[in-house]
Amino acid sequence: MNPDDGFEVPRVTRGFTGRPRERAEVLPPGQYRTDDFPVLSAGPTPRLDPEDWRFTLTEESGSSHHWDWNGLRRLPRETVRTDLHCVTRWSKFGTDWTGYSLDAFFANVTTSARFAFVTSYGGYTTNLPVADLLGGRAWIVTGYGGKPLEPVHGGPARLLVPHLYLWKSAKWVRSITLSDTEDLGFWERVGYHAYGDPWREQRYSL
Ligand SMILES: Nc1nc2c(c(=O)[nH]1)N[C@H]1C(S)=C(S)[C@@H](COP(=O)(O)O)O[C@H]1N2
Numbered sequence: 113m114n115p116d117d118g119f120e121v122p123r124v125t126r127g128f129t130g131r132p133r134e135r136a137e138v139l140p141p142g143q144y145r146t147d148d149f150p151v152l153s154a155g156p157t158p159r160l161d162p163e164d165w166r167f168t169l170t171e172e173s174g175s176s177h178h179w180d181w182n183g184l185r186r187l188p189r190e191t192v193r194t195d196l197h198c199v200t201r202w203s204k205f206g207t208d209w210t211g212y213s214l215d216a217f218f219a220n221v222t223t224s225a226r227f228a229f230v231t232s233y234g235g236y237t238t239n240l241p242v243a244d245l246l247g248g249r250a251w252i253v254t255g256y257g258g259k260p261l262e263p264v265h266g267g268p269a270r271l272l273v274p275h276l277y278l279w280k281s282a283k284w285v286r287s288i289t290l291s292d293t294e295d296l297g298f299w300e301r302v303g304y305h306a307y308g309d310p311w312r313e314q315r316y317s318l
């Protein structure tokens with residue numbers, strides 16, 4: 113783990129990207145507030161050294177883009193303060209992350225694909241529209257609360273898509289594959305909503 117990673121405590125609390133944070137610290141319907149940070153993992157925590165971490169972004173054409181830890185760290189680093197909303201009904205306000213906007217990963221990507229399929233080390237998967245990864249709304253994060261992201265919360269690197277239910281924020285993220293067809297991920301296949309907007313309470317598809 114690089115020692116400077118995650119040690120920059122965010123000072124700009126809201127709208128560091130220049131956009132207002134809508135409805136920050138307001139509970140979506142059916143949620144309760146917690147100050148804990150529960151751990152929800154469908155399997156064991158993969159132990160992955162940053163040196164062994166790789167991330168692959170594959171276009172619908174099949175051509176792919178790769179980042180290792182050094183490549184990741186060459187991207188512009190951002191701090192993010194955001195609320196989290198888990199489909200199991202807990203919400204946590206004002207969490208501080210450091211990471212890299214998905215916009216930076218898409219800078220040299222040519223795609224008209226609508227759908228993204230995310231795969232983690234350990235085999236977890238989830239799906240979301242490509243559009244939801246763009247526009248300063250999604251990050252690969254490596255720091256939490258001013259420290260390197262703990263393995264149980266997805267370290268060394270996880271996806272963070274806070275405007276959707278937290279199951280979309282794949283821990284130990286390994287790859288994103290773009291496609292014209294919608295493939296469902298681990299929870300979506302067993303009945304969780306394909307999109308998962310907490311403000312519209314899109315918990316289940318059934
Ligand atoms: N790889 C992976 N990512 C995952 C999960 C998982 O089981 N495996 N669980 C998801 C769910 S359901 C939630 S609520 C959040 C929980 O994140 P946390 O454990 O950091 O609170 O991670 C999401 N990302």
Ligand SMILES: [Mo]
Pocket residue numbers: 152198199200278279
């Ligand atoms: Mo969850």
